[in-house]
Amino acid sequence: MPSLKGKKYSRDLKYDFKKIKERNINKKTQKIDLIMYSITLLFSLYIAFVLFFSDRNLKNLIEKEKELENLKAKEAELLKLEAKLKEDIKNIKEDRFYVEKLARENLGLMKKDEVIFIIPEEDTEEEKKNRENEEKWIYRVIQKIGIKN
Numbered sequence: 001m002p003s004l005k006g007k008k009y010s011r012d013l014k015y016d017f018k019k020i021k022e023r024n025i026n027k028k029t030q031k032i033d034l035i036m037y038s039i040t041l042l043f044s045l046y047i048a049f050v051l052f053f054s055d056r057n058l059k060n061l062i063e064k065e066k067e068l069e070n071l072k073a074k075e076a077e078l079l080k081l082e083a084k085l086k087e088d089i090k091n092i093k094e095d096r097f098y099v100e101k102l103a104r105e106n107l108g109l110m111k112k113d114e115v116i117f118i119i120p121e122e123d124t125e126e127e128k129k130n131r132e133n134e135e136k137w138i139y140r141v142i143q144k145i146g147i148k149n
Helices: 002-053 058-094 096-107 125-145
Strands: none
16 A cells, blocks of 8 residues: 555645646746736836926927917918008009098098098997986086085
8 A cells, every 4th residue: 555655645746746836837927917017007107207297298289289379370460461561552652642541541631622520429328328427426516515507
């Protein structure tokens, strides 16, 4: 029977050796997995830092794009104004009647025999109410002071 003990013992050793080998392999794979997870986490943190905290972060990029759009709109307005001013300069240089028209409209100038009629604009409702309130206030002040008409 001693030979049976040796076989059983050798089987147990083989079994134990396999278990130890599997544990070592599992530990190695766990280490590799841990390293891969760590690398992934560090890379993700780096990307997050670059996106949110660097000079070229998303917030600054969005602000710069909005500013660019505003500047392009302003440029378009200025180009329209430039075209209008160039047209005005051309008209002033070439058209005598255009100069007269500008003088009449902007400066109120007139020719010798002309008469200018200025038609006042109608008051708005708010202006009418303000005038009525002023008149009522003046009337009350006059009554308080005791001045009679």
